[in-house]
Structure formats: structure tokens, C-alpha cells
Amino acid sequence: MAERTLTVASAHGLHARPAALFVKAVTDSGCAVELQKGERKINAASILGVVSLGIEHGDEVVLRVDGDNADTVLDSLAAFLEKDHDA
């Protein structure tokens, strides 16, 4: 399992469009991905779960990836979250 703590860069946080794009990337990876903000952990393949975390710009989150190529997948998902998708 690969794990990383990072800061979300999207200006409006992980809402609606960036959330949908993120969940799509997670599902396409075929890995089991967990996203944690504070105490709450959710299945990152769930758009309702991701959205329910209410992640804002600058929030710190933990990303955990389990499966084939976990490290590569973690790199690309982390890069996604560290990019500003509202720009």
C-alpha cells in the first residue's frame, strides 16, 4: 500500500467538476483508493463520498492506494489533487 499526505490546490476545493474528474481517475486506475480528511475516510471511487468530505482549497488530505502499480497510481492521483483545476 502506498500513502501520501498532500494539500489540495483547486481554488474551489474538490467540488463538482474536479471531484467528478478525480473519481473518474480513481475508477480508471482499477486500484482501491481511500481519501481521508481529518478523521473521516471514504472510498475515493464514490463521488458522493468525495463530495461529502467538503474539501476546500488548501485542505490537507491523506491518499492511500492499494493494488497493482500502487505507487504510479498514487503519483498521478496526487499530482491531480495538487493542480488547480478551476484555473
Add this chain to the structure above:
Amino acid sequence: MSGTDTRDSVMRGVGIGRATTVGPVLRMPEPVADPVDTPSELEPAAEFERATTSLAATAAQLRERGEKAGGTAAEVLDALAMMAEDPALAADVQHRTEDGATAEFAVHAAMATFRDMLVGMGGYLGERAGDLDDVARRAIAHLQGLPAPGVPDSPEPFVLVARDLAPADTATLDLDLVLALVTTDGGPTSHTAILAREKGITAVVGAAEASALRDGDIVLVDAENGTVELDPAQERIDLALQRTQTLEAIRAQSSGPGRLADGHAVPLLANIGSVDSAREAAARGAEGVGLFRTEVLFLGAEKAPSVDDQAATYREVFSHFADQKVVVRVLDAGADKPLAFLTDSGEENPALGRRGLRALAAHEHVLRDQLTALAQATADSEAFVQVMAPMVSTAAEAQYFCDLAHELGIEVAGVMVEVPSCAILADHVAPRVDFMSIGTNDLTQYVFAADRLLGTVANLQNPWHPAVLRLIEQVGAAGREHDVPVGICGEAAADPLLAVVLVGLGATSLSMSSSAIADVRAELALHTLDDARRLAALAVSAESAEAARQAVLDAAPTHP
């Protein structure tokens, strides 16, 4: 049709516009009722299987719609599809079916949990919470074997038959495919009617018998006569299409300022509510603006915008109408468009409450600021700006408003005539104002004591009614006597034949949705002022709205 078909072959409603269209019916499905929590009669696994099948089908439907729509709509619909397929949702649904719920109720309840969570988060996400309801309703309709809610999908053009259209429905309506709109509820001021008028779509509203129409029925929708004919004969179709072509030819030839056949000028102005609609009106050949609804700029504001902010917006609107008239209506808050800083909450009957000028007089600083901003913007512009007050009931109120407007630098100040008392006392109001403008929508609602937004009394909301026309006649006469212009700025002016009658009653200018201007211009050009007065006299002496319209139709000499 089989001999057992007992449906009426001609259904009547109120026509919007004057075109005629033939096409197949597609019905807007009835809304899906929320499921109740009855215990399941199936095994939990079987219920869960039903739920996942329907959720998957819903996701596929949404994606298919998205692919057709393309662009932003595709992204939004794809996000909705992801919600239907969401693993967290599926887990919640499974949990509920294991506890004995039906698939319908499990989907409904699980989706409601997520919706409430989104609402609790507020902001943008809270606003999108309604999307989840839409997904749930689609899945529940699929579970029950009902058609998906919302505007039906069709690759072929169709006549849409609905109870009434909600603003959300019209947003997803592909207008290129809609040949005509028919509603069973709703009147000439309903949302459907306003949309039809704006977009120039043939429509018949409030045709109750149209509820018997089925998908695939061929109907002829005749807006001119307000009828929907089931299985029309070929000769009827040919005649109707020929008439539509004649109308289009006339419309194509008409351009320039509005005038009667004898050259009598009737300026054709536009009703606008924003900078965008100002642009559109200018592009469609409006000779100015007869009603600039300023409250639209204020909706949602906690407090009135500053004088400078207001003046900047007004300047932008005025810039589109150099050397033309722009009639600005000061804030008309209340009833269906409350404003936090003007409207009293808790009125039992807001349409009869402290709205319009009544609310402004009670908060005079708001009125003073707006008049000041208008005077500033006018000074910097080349438009002929005139300002009027809504909901004026007495001559004293008219005097109050015009005095205040003049004091704050507005040169031309007038009043809207929409409360019957103001029309009845028009001979006392006219000498106190620079112009009058008749708001036919509210005038009709108050004359008949019939809420203009209520479908069940929509049959009374007809500006062709002699009860309304007689009041307009009085206002016209008072205007002539005191040499005060009388404009019309309700939807009545958008009905070409009624527009002729209004001119005959003394209207000196007509203001309408800018999409209606070409038709009205074409119709005016067919009649002299004497014709118009003769037709007006026929309408005023009729017994009902229908009789008035029929009398005018029969007597209009050159009518195609």
C-alpha cells in the same frame, strides 16, 4: 383512429402567437410519486438486484443524454451518472434492502440521506442537491416501468404535451425539436406561455382536454384560433400551412418603425430586464424600450445596490438606445418577486399587499437613491429616458411620485396603470403625469380578482375580455383629452390582432417581448386608424373574451 375513440377532435385553449403546426404528440411524463415504506415481498438479494439494475440503467440514460447534448451539459450529466453508480450509495441501498425495504424505497431513502448531507454543506453543493432528487426519481421511474421524468427524448421533431412546464424543464428543452407546445394547465401568463412568446414557438396553453392525447397522435396546433385538432384532414393541414407561409412572407417584408396602413405611427418597444435583453431588443429592431424592469437587477440582493453601481448598469442599458426612448420602471418588489430590503414578510395576500410604489414610499430612501442613479445615468446618455412607478392606485400617489422624480432630476415621469382604481380615475391621474403605461397582466388579474400565476383560475386571465378593454378605453380617452401618451406594456401588446384593438382604444405605443415585434408590426400595417377604432368598438361591446376576439377576427378585412 378507431370508431371507439371518444376523444374530442378539437380541443380549445389559449393560443400564443399565430402560427399553425402539425406533428406527432410526445407527452411529458407525470411526475413520479415518492415511494412509501411498505415491506418488500421479495428476497433482499432480489430487491438489491432490482435497485442496481435500475441505477445502472439510469446512469446509461444520463450518459446518453449527455453525449447528445455535448459541451457543459455532457459533463453535468456524466457527474449525475456517476452518482447513480456510486459505490457508497449502492452500499446504503444494500443495507436498506437487507432490512426489508423495497428497491424503490431503498433508493429514495439512500439518495435522500446524501441529499440532506449536501444541503447541510450549503453553498454550491447545497444548490446541486436537487440533482440527486432527479437521479432518484429517474431510477424509481425505471423500477416501476414508467417513462423517465422530464422532457422526453426524441430524435424526431414533436409537439410537446404537458401539464405545464417548470423553468427546469425548459432549460433542457431542445427547441429545435419542439414543433409546438400544448399545456393542459396554465394560462397566457404561465411560464410556458412566456417561453413560447420569447422563443417564437407555436403554443396553445390551458387546453384541458389535451390530457387525453397520447404519444404518436397527430395534431394540428393552431395558435391563431387557440385550438388543437386531433387527426386533422389533409385539406385543413394544407390550408393551415398556406396561412403560415403567408404570415411568414408578410413578416419577412415588414421592417422599420411601427405604423398603421394610413401611416399613423405606433412605436414598437421592447420589454427588457437585463443588459442582455437590451442587446437582443436592439438587434430585433425595437424602437426603444417600453418597460425596463429594474427589480430583476436587484433580485437576491440583501440590500439595495449603491447609487454608483445602479447608475453604471443603467448607463450600459441606455447605451444601446441612443436617440430612442427607454421607459424605466422603478423597483416593483413584492408578490411574486420579493426583495429583502423592501418587502414585508408574512403578508397573507402579497399581491394585494405593500408592493410596488407602496413599498417604495414606505422606504423612500431606496426610491430616492434609484431616481438619483437614473438621473445621473440619463445625464451621461443619449437615450430619452422616462421613469414610471408601478402599482399606483390613486391620483395622490401619482402626484407624489412625479413630484419626487422631477425634484431629483428626472424630466419625464409617469405611472403604470395596473390597479383598476387608477384606470377608473384616469381623468384625474392624467393631468398629474407626463405619461401613462398600462400593465395589462396585473390589470387583468386585479379586474378579475384572479391570481395570474394560479392555473385553476387561468381561464379568467384573458386581456381580450371587454371588462379589461373598457378600462383601457377609459385610460385612452383620458390620455387623449389631456394630451398624455398612453403606452401598453403587458403581454397583451404581443398579440398582433389585440395590438390593433389596443391602438383603436387609444394606445400610442406598444411594448412587448422583442420576439413579438415583427408579427405585431406586420399586423398593424394592414389596418388604418379608423379600422382599428371600429374593431376596438366591436371588442369592447362583446360579452366575453372569446366573443370579442371572434368579432374582431370576423371583421378584420385583410386578415389572412
